[in-house]
Amino acid sequence: MSQFHSTVSRRDFMKGLGIAGIGVGAAAAISPKFHDIDELMSTSAKHNLPWYVKEVDNPTVEIDWTILDYSKPFTAYKSPTEISAKISASRAQRRKDGILQNMDRSSQRLLAISDSLRDRDLGSSYDWRGWDVDKSGHSPTAIGVPKFEGTPEENYRTLASASHYFGSPHLGVVQIDANIKKLMGDSIKTYADIDQATSDRTTLPNKCKWLITQMVVQNHQADKFAGGVDESGPNKGYPGTAHHAAGFMAYFDGAILQHRLQTYIKALGYQALSAGPLNVPAGILAGMTEESRATMGISPEYGLGLRKMNTLITDMPLAVTKPIDAGLMRFCQTCKICSEACPSSAQSMETEPFWEPVCGNREGSKKWHINWKNCIDFGAPQDCGLCHTNCPANAINSAAASIHKTVGAVMSTTSVFNGFFASMDRLFGYERPLSEDTWWNRDLTTYKRDVILGVSTQ
Ligand code: SF4
Numbered sequence: 001m002s003q004f005h006s007t008v009s010r011r012d013f014m015k016g017l018g019i020a021g022i023g024v025g026a027a028a029a030i031s032p033k034f035h036d037i038d039e040l041m042s043t044s045a046k047h048n049l050p051w052y053v054k055e056v057d058n059p060t061v062e063i064d065w066t067i068l069d070y071s072k073p074f075t076a077y078k079s080p081t082e083i084s085a086k087i088s089a090s091r092a093q094r095r096k097d098g099i100l101q102n103m104d105r106s107s108q109r110l111l112a113i114s115d116s117l118r119d120r121d122l123g124s125s126y127d128w129r130g131w132d133v134d135k136s137g138h139s140p141t142a143i144g145v146p147k148f149e150g151t152p153e154e155n156y157r158t159l160a161s162a163s164h165y166f167g168s169p170h171l172g173v174v175q176i177d178a179n180i181k182k183l184m185g186d187s188i189k190t191y192a193d194i195d196q197a198t199s200d201r202t203t204l205p206n207k208c209k210w211l212i213t214q215m216v217v218q219n220h221q222a223d224k225f226a227g228g229v230d231e232s233g234p235n236k237g238y239p240g241t242a243h244h245a246a247g248f249m250a251y252f253d254g255a256i257l258q259h260r261l262q263t264y265i266k267a268l269g270y271q272a273l274s275a276g277p278l279n280v281p282a283g284i285l286a287g288m289t290e291e292s293r294a295t296m297g298i299s300p301e302y303g304l305g306l307r308k309m310n311t312l313i314t315d316m317p318l319a320v321t322k323p324i325d326a327g328l329m330r331f332c333q334t335c336k337i338c339s340e341a342c343p344s345s346a347q348s349m350e351t352e353p354f355w356e357p358v359c360g361n362r363e364g365s366k367k368w369h370i371n372w373k374n375c376i377d378f379g380a381p382q383d384c385g386l387c388h389t390n391c392p393a394n395a396i397n398s399a400a401a402s403i404h405k406t407v408g409a410v411m412s413t414t415s416v417f418n419g420f421f422a423s424m425d426r427l428f429g430y431e432r433p434l435s436e437d438t439w440w441n442r443d444l445t446t447y448k449r450d451v452i453l454g455v456s457t458q
């Protein structure tokens, strides 16, 4: 039933976006097709995405499910021993020289932060790769009560709300059909009419029909240490040697987030099994992200500033979330900032995505394939990540939010201004690197802390 029926004129709407003065042709091209606020409200995705993000039936990246199959033999690229030994020796030398010369973004006190986050040896219960968690003492059976039962929509809302409380901004769900089984094919081989999944991770009960994706973001400001390469000194040509800090922190956060959600689902009386690193495809199919030129999932709110998607398989009946179109993959066609930033020419400069897999990629999707040989032989991920940190979409949720949210709204409806937006970013350099000094002297009373595992970080 209608709640508002306040008609918004096209001119008022565009005035709100700050683009009312443009020509009629361009205006018609970019004006969203909303007739009134009721229609706009009804477009909101189940998970709390920005209002301008459209839910769609198929993801914006084309997938050929007759080809894509993770159970097919596949070997990821690995540098030959002599190259990886050279990379390690160079990394150690640059790290030492950076400390001795007190280089900005490579200082001893910053590297120590990075190292303290690298240490994940806090107990196996935080292992995000854990197939299952043993919480039998908390189960409804142990307490002597029935399991929690809600409609699929209530169950989804329950998990999304709990997961948000634990520290993840978004939760997505896809139904495990024949296609999703192909995605999980490298670990789960068979499905059977059994009650519980086997502990060796090979057989899943048929009743486990839902794949949950839990978004893990990372600190945007800390990420900005890696926004560019050093132009001189021992680290010339590389980002600061402590640029991993944000990533390490987010991996650790992700482990905790997954463990909490697994434990929660089990306490409600259902199975919650780690589906492993499905990461990018799971995020895209569940409507958290689109495919990006940099091959990572790109989010309307966080850009590439995500660390990973935790994935869980469950028998708890859940409403599904649909893929999204926020205009991000279209924006990547024009933008190419990550490819320009790539020091090893691993990233494609092609405007259109393509089917042919380049070294180290699986076949079956039409995307911009990274040449993993170039990337890994350069020393990535430890020595790079520039594609990740230079993306202008990362700033959408940052201090420049009001500008970028308007850009996001326009991008979602038209590609007419994409070239202009990318040029603006090159000009203003929203993702230029922060100096280390800025971070050490940040205002500790106003700077958001990371205690809630990423949701409030900037
Ligand atoms: S991480 Fe790899 S693909 Fe990305 S910019 Fe660095 S070398 Fe290029």
Ligand code: SF4
Binding pocket: 292, 293, 294, 298, 304, 331, 332, 333, 335, 336, 337, 338, 339, 390, 391, 392, 393
């Ligand atoms: S830098 Fe530009 S092209 Fe690359 S992922 Fe971000 S938006 Fe897409």
